[in-house]
Structure formats: C-alpha cells, structure tokens
Amino acid sequence: MAAAENKKTRREFIADGIRTGGLIIASGAIGALAASSHAEDxxxxxxxxxxxxxxxxxxxxxxxxxxxxxxxxxxxxxxxxxxxxxxxxxxxxxxxxxxxxxxxxxxxxxxxxxxxxxxxxxxxxxxxxxxxxxxxxxxxxxxxxxxxxxxxxxxxxxxxxxxxxxxxxxxxxxxxxxxxxxxxxxxxxx
Amino acid sequence: MFQKFTPPFFLLQITTPPQKNPPPDFTTGYQYPVTINPPPRAELFTRIDMVMLAVLMLMTAYFILYKRSRREVRLISLFSLLYFGFYRHGCVCSVGSLQNVAMAIFHNGYALPLSVGVFFILPLLFALFFGRVFCAAVCPLGAAQDLILQKARRVPVWMDETLSVIPYIYLGLGTLFAATGTVFIICEYDPFVAFFRLSGGAMMVTFGILILFLSTFIGRPYCRYLCPYGVLLRWAAAWSKWKVHVAPEKCIQCHLCAESCPFNAMRMPVPDEVRPSRKSTRAVLSRVLWLIPFLAILGGVTGRLASPLLSHVDITVQTADRVWKERHGLVHGETLESQAHRANQIPDDLLYAKAAKIRRTYTLYTTIFGVWLGLVFGLKLFFITTRHRWDDYDADPAACLACGRCFGYCPSEANEKYAEGGVYIKGNLK
Incomplete structure (x- = not known):
C-alpha cells in the first residue's frame, strides 16, 4: 500500500516537472517570437x-x-x-x-x-x-x-x-x- | 522555393532585358495611371485569431472539465468550424503549423511568424493542463468530422492499433519535407481545406468527400488515423493536470460507459482470467526490447538508401536532374522547369551545386526519419505487449478528445444531476 502511494507521488512529481517545463518553454518561445523583429506574418x-x-x-x-x-x-x-x-x-x-x-x-x-x-x-x-x-x-x-x-x-x-x-x-x-x-x-x- | 534567390549583380544585368523601346517623353502632360495594390489582411485580424484560439480552448476546458456538459462544446465546435474553417479558410491551422516550426528550426532563411508559433504552441500547452480541448471543439478539422458523426461503428482493435501508426509516419514525413524546405505535404493533402474554401482540385475534393463520408459512421477518422499534430497532442495530454473522468466521483463498475466512446479512447479493466501470465509477458517483452534497437538501425539504413528517391520530391533536385540529362542527351525535349532554368540564365553548375547541397541535407534527414520509423514500430510493439492494468473504467487521457460524450452514460452523473433538482437532459444520455 505504502509502495503504491509512493509510486503515485513519483509519477505526479514527474508530471508536475513536465508541466512546469512545458510552461516555461512555451512562454519562452512565444516571448522570444514576440520580441523578434522577424516575427511578422x-x-x-x-x-x-x-x-x-x-x-x-x-x-x-x-x-x-x-x-x-x-x-x-x-x-x-x-x-x-x-x-x-x-x-x-x-x-x-x-x-x-x-x-x-x-x-x-x-x-x-x-x-x-x-x-x-x-x-x-x-x-x-x-x-x-x-x-x-x-x-x-x-x-x-x-x-x-x-x-x-x-x-x-x-x-x-x-x-x-x-x-x-x-x-x-x-x-x-x-x-x-x-x-x-x-x-x-x-x-x-x- | 521559400528563399529569395538574389542573383549576383552581373546576372541581374542579363536577366533585365535592355529596353528596346525607350519610354517616351510625353508633350501633352500625360500622367501615368495610378495602380492600387491592395494590402493583405491586416495583422490585427491575426491577433484576433490568436485570442479566439485561447478563449475557445478555455471555454471548452470549462464546459468539459468543470461543467461536464457536451451541449456547449457542440456549439463551440460549430462556431470553430464556421470561423476557423469557412471564414478563415482553414489557414493557418495548428496541424499545418508544425511544418512552419520544423522549417524555421531546420531550414535557413525562414523566420517563424508569431501567429504561426502561437497556433503551434498554445494547443500543446493547453493539452498539458486540460487535455486535448483543442481537438474537442476548437480544431475546425475535428469539428467538421465530429458534427456529422451519426452512429459510430467500433473499429476492431487490431485495425485500430495498426492504423494508429500512420500519424507517426505522416508526422515524420511532414517534418522531413518541411525541414528541407521542399513542400508542406500536410497542407497539400489536407482533406477539409477544399470544403472550407469551397474550391479545390478534383483529387482533394474526392479525398475530402471520402473522409467526410467515413466520419458519419467512424468517429473522426482523420484525427485518429492521420492527424500528425494529434501525435504531439497525445504526448502532451498524457501528462495533463486535469483529465476527463467518466465517473464524477467513483466508478461503480457498471460497464454502462464501455461502449460510449466513438474514438476507442475508453480504457477498461481487464479481468485477471484473460490476462496473459506474467512469465509469458516477460518473455515477449524481452524479445520486443531487443527488437527496438534493431528496428531503429534497420530504419536508419533504409532511410539513407531511400534518400535519392525522397530528395527527388524537391523541385531543384528534379530540375538539376533534368537539365543534366538534357545536357548529356539522355532525354529529348525540355520541361517547364528546364526551360525556366535556361530562361533565367543561371549557370548549370550553380544549379547542380544547389541540388547537391539539398541532396546532402536529405541524406541526413532521411536517415533520422528512418530511425524514427523504426522506433515508432518498435515502441508500438512494446506498448501493445505491456498493457497497464486498470481497476476502473475511465478515459485514456492521451487518446481522449474531450468531446464529453461519455458523461451522459455514467449513472452516478445522472443521479447527481437528478439529486441537484436539475432537469434530466435527454441529449446528455444520447
């Protein structure tokens, strides 16, 4: 039981890491594009x-x-x-x-x-x-x-x-x- | 094709023909007529598109995850179909944008416009938090298929698993041709865009009608068995923070929702009796694990060997090939390409050098594409072999398109709605 709970939290931890990473990368990429002078349509x-x-x-x-x-x-x-x-x-x-x-x-x-x-x-x-x-x-x-x-x-x-x-x-x-x-x-x- | 080739100065002199009839000096005060060059659609509208995308996805997330209601999602689908599809003619869409991103990363001389970048990133970001709400109602391609779905026939598991490999291959091919700056095949073979524009080639219209016909009795065939962007959304949605759950509180194992999903996205508990023994699974698994690197290498070698074939899609390579053959008397006559090459008076060697450079790029990229294919097949086998064990009926977050059809099948949900004094919504139980 304890092991199962442990496993769950580890998966959750990884998921949180991926989401935070994704958020940082996405906002960074959009920010960089918005700041770039070539980003015109x-x-x-x-x-x-x-x-x-x-x-x-x-x-x-x-x-x-x-x-x-x-x-x-x-x-x-x-x-x-x-x-x-x-x-x-x-x-x-x-x-x-x-x-x-x-x-x-x-x-x-x-x-x-x-x-x-x-x-x-x-x-x-x-x-x-x-x-x-x-x-x-x-x-x-x-x-x-x-x-x-x-x-x-x-x-x-x-x-x-x-x-x-x-x-x-x-x-x-x-x-x-x-x-x-x-x-x-x-x-x-x- | 996408890079502007600026010829050296001496070439420019040749390509601009000398003026044979010098412009006259008028004596009667003649004025040149003014030509009006209408500007393209203002950038303001692209901004509106970006805001629309975000707002519609937020609304879908709210109605699916918080309100658990499909009715509003259908309305949003209809609106997306009309706005992004018929009004904006389906361009630029998130599915196609992945090619722009690939070209911006790998191909020199193309800067990614902000709007295209946003259309690529935003649905993935939303998928990381809310699941595939983009697929649910905002993507006009998905909406077109979803709204005409009448009665979904179940696709057999073997066929479903086999066909679901195609998007990975399509993603690889689309990226390959975009990264080399050759052509955007995902846009070229978009089956719906001809409907959005209400005009298109015979081939594309036929393909579109076929897909739409299939969509009436197979749940979203393009999304499940073709869409390359869906692959990326799957990866993101697998880690989503808030997921679609069929049962609002706890699954009571009533099996009523089992057949509710038209997209095979429901995962069901497998009774212990029918599960293969741990030992046999382990034996198969070890073989599959050995197979993965082998398939990757095989794919890489095949990809490298297929490089001349694939690079021939590029028009510069085609032209160089043709011009070389014509020079050496291997073929007779001229094509439009070789004619254009001569008309522009570009030295043959320059064309050959350009083509050789493209061929070299292809050798590298097709090898990577081959490795990718090997990995896709290997990992597919791996995931077929290792089945997770589920205790409850619930939606698979990676495959779930967040359409909200399953909600109405859960008796716990109906009970709750009834207990709240809410009205029994017939459509919800459809």
Whole structure:
C-alpha cells in the first residue's frame, strides 16, 4: 500500500516537472517570437525577375479564378503603337480581332495618348493570370507587363499551390508589410 | 522555393532585358495611371485569431472539465468550424503549423511568424493542463468530422492499433519535407481545406468527400488515423493536470460507459482470467526490447538508401536532374522547369551545386526519419505487449478528445444531476 502511494507521488512529481517545463518553454518561445523583429506574418508573392511567364498561375491556384493578375509598370512601358503584349507575333494584319490578340479575355485595353503613343491598361476583373501578354512583352518589348499575386484575392494558404508547381521557383514568402515585388519604380500604394 | 534567390549583380544585368523601346517623353502632360495594390489582411485580424484560439480552448476546458456538459462544446465546435474553417479558410491551422516550426528550426532563411508559433504552441500547452480541448471543439478539422458523426461503428482493435501508426509516419514525413524546405505535404493533402474554401482540385475534393463520408459512421477518422499534430497532442495530454473522468466521483463498475466512446479512447479493466501470465509477458517483452534497437538501425539504413528517391520530391533536385540529362542527351525535349532554368540564365553548375547541397541535407534527414520509423514500430510493439492494468473504467487521457460524450452514460452523473433538482437532459444520455 505504502509502495503504491509512493509510486503515485513519483509519477505526479514527474508530471508536475513536465508541466512546469512545458510552461516555461512555451512562454519562452512565444516571448522570444514576440520580441523578434522577424516575427511578422508572411504572404506569397511572385518575384517578377524570376518569373518565366509559363502560365501555370492561371490554373494552379486554389481559387476558381487565379489570385495572380497581370500588372503594368507604366514607367517602363514604351507606349508602342504595336504592342507585343497585346498582339500575337503570328497575326493576320494589325487589327485587334480575337485571332490577333494575345489575351484570351480581352483584358488589355488600348487607348490613344498622343502621336505616336498608345496606353495599355489591364482590366483586372477580366485578367485570368495566364501570362500570355507578359510573355509577349518580355520577348519583344520592355517587360513592363508582369505577374503579381493580388492580396485582395489571395487566401494566403500555408502551402501555396502555385508555388508548388512553379517551374522557376519564383513564388516566395515576403513580409506582409511589403507584400508586392514590383518591377521598376512605380510608387507602391499598398 | 521559400528563399529569395538574389542573383549576383552581373546576372541581374542579363536577366533585365535592355529596353528596346525607350519610354517616351510625353508633350501633352500625360500622367501615368495610378495602380492600387491592395494590402493583405491586416495583422490585427491575426491577433484576433490568436485570442479566439485561447478563449475557445478555455471555454471548452470549462464546459468539459468543470461543467461536464457536451451541449456547449457542440456549439463551440460549430462556431470553430464556421470561423476557423469557412471564414478563415482553414489557414493557418495548428496541424499545418508544425511544418512552419520544423522549417524555421531546420531550414535557413525562414523566420517563424508569431501567429504561426502561437497556433503551434498554445494547443500543446493547453493539452498539458486540460487535455486535448483543442481537438474537442476548437480544431475546425475535428469539428467538421465530429458534427456529422451519426452512429459510430467500433473499429476492431487490431485495425485500430495498426492504423494508429500512420500519424507517426505522416508526422515524420511532414517534418522531413518541411525541414528541407521542399513542400508542406500536410497542407497539400489536407482533406477539409477544399470544403472550407469551397474550391479545390478534383483529387482533394474526392479525398475530402471520402473522409467526410467515413466520419458519419467512424468517429473522426482523420484525427485518429492521420492527424500528425494529434501525435504531439497525445504526448502532451498524457501528462495533463486535469483529465476527463467518466465517473464524477467513483466508478461503480457498471460497464454502462464501455461502449460510449466513438474514438476507442475508453480504457477498461481487464479481468485477471484473460490476462496473459506474467512469465509469458516477460518473455515477449524481452524479445520486443531487443527488437527496438534493431528496428531503429534497420530504419536508419533504409532511410539513407531511400534518400535519392525522397530528395527527388524537391523541385531543384528534379530540375538539376533534368537539365543534366538534357545536357548529356539522355532525354529529348525540355520541361517547364528546364526551360525556366535556361530562361533565367543561371549557370548549370550553380544549379547542380544547389541540388547537391539539398541532396546532402536529405541524406541526413532521411536517415533520422528512418530511425524514427523504426522506433515508432518498435515502441508500438512494446506498448501493445505491456498493457497497464486498470481497476476502473475511465478515459485514456492521451487518446481522449474531450468531446464529453461519455458523461451522459455514467449513472452516478445522472443521479447527481437528478439529486441537484436539475432537469434530466435527454441529449446528455444520447
């Protein structure tokens, strides 16, 4: 009887030790994290200088319509009359008919600025993130069209399903305070 | 994948193509259109999530351990399912967070965000004191299965014991791939997240439907036979200060609660007649004890041999392999990966060196993973052999999910409630 009681207290003693240890470790770890300057939340973003415009963003996102959209660095744009981001290289004439344009949803809007310059704006509601335009722009233009994860749409999954398949490993975790990796020097309004 | 690779300056010059059409100098006062970049969800909301986690666990502990009532726990489950599941889309959850922790410890260049750390630590800390109250009602994955459980069929003991090894293997694999910075498989194969987001791949939706279908007649199949975080919670809850006890005061050996637990977490007294003799147990035990180091070594060697196979999951290793084969004419054509590698004009040798480094890391980690597997199987055999002897019917604190179903089965409890002049709660005896 005495031995049994003794055993019980020993087990209890060990349990108390484990609990106290756990409490100290847990509070220490949380305290250290809270004090650390790197403990900011992270979000996913595309490094536009690594992105090869393969088009997987359009189909790999968990959302029905991808979180990835095309963005335009206007300061880099040449405002060309014939935009290689807008028109296919193998086109019949320079008209904006369906068989001539890169964008499958007609999300690039072209408007006249001044002779001989034209402005190209992406309609984000139409853009599906297929990267056809940015591929064309990279190939023959200035590379001012580039793909970005839009944070009003992104669910910030712990494992980004686009990052898993990205052949260039261009999707990286960035601090939530600086959530965009923009090309050129456009002012960041985020 | 997670580290930002900054190319040396001379490479940057190549990757940034020269501007073919210089930006024009406008003469009509044209202004660049302003692009608005919406910010991600504010950090304030992550703070709210952390507070919610703690408050919901405290509430569950109060209702289970002090009030001994299941009704409120069900409401908390429903709330967690709606909030953490459908509203927060299930990310980040404690189950997945263990990979972030593993990556922060073993992989350079990843700092653990505070919120993820809290989601990892807090449920374990609560388990040390109150048992698995996180599983009971706060985990949206558990809540999804628990709320649709209709009539639990008993899983045979042999099957239960065999399947319960899977979480340990899954934990090992998840940690291995996270520690090497490869991929978070626990998130990738989360069967519920497709429902929380109401969209997902065909494979995942099928897997999710299967698990949810099983959950209607098998108590929480994911929690018991897959959840890797459950392993850690088991370890913590085994030492918990306040545990779920079926009988409020003293067990009167009425056997009424024996079949009440849908999760096989009830431990029952074994009559002396059916227990194997001490001598035969000792003989088996000595063999098992010899087997453990042998299994650990066998696992380690196997793990090391499997290292090339497992490291091939890593995309850098895959790409390096592919590029090497293409260079040596072993394969024809290009993959998206090798195309991307060339497009970014990274020297092949740099890629090979990177892949070799990852392979070396894998050799070490897969060996450890193998030893872990050996130990898991060895210790499983050990614990099957050595059965503790219980005098009373009670919940096993490590396996108990603190759902509170068993309370209603104890006649002492019903008596007490009746004596208090309380209302006889029908749901409690369901």
């Amino acid at each position: 992270t979000v996913w973003q595309i490094d536009p200088y690594k992105c090869t415009n393969c088009g997987l963003c359009a189909t790999s996102c968990v959302l029905d319509q991808s979180t990835v959209k095309c963005m335009h660095a206007f300061a880099m744009c040449g405002y060309c009359n014939l935009c290689s981001g807008m028109l296919r290289p193998e086109r019949v004439g320079n008209t904006i008919e369906a068989e001539n344009v890169q964008c499958p949803t007609f999300a690039i809007q072209r408007s006249y600025v001044e002779n001989p310059y034209f402005q190209y704006v992406i309609d984000e509601n139409l853009c599906i993130g297929c990267a056809k335009c940015s591929k064309g722009c990279d190939a023959f233009g200035n590379g001012s069209l580039f793909m970005q994860i839009r944070h009003d749409r992104c669910l910030n999954c712990n494992q980004c399903s686009i990052a898993e398949v990205c052949p260039a490993q261009a999707i990286v975790r960035v601090p939530a305070g600086k959530p965009y990796l923009l090309k050129s020097k456009i002012k960041q309004d985020g």
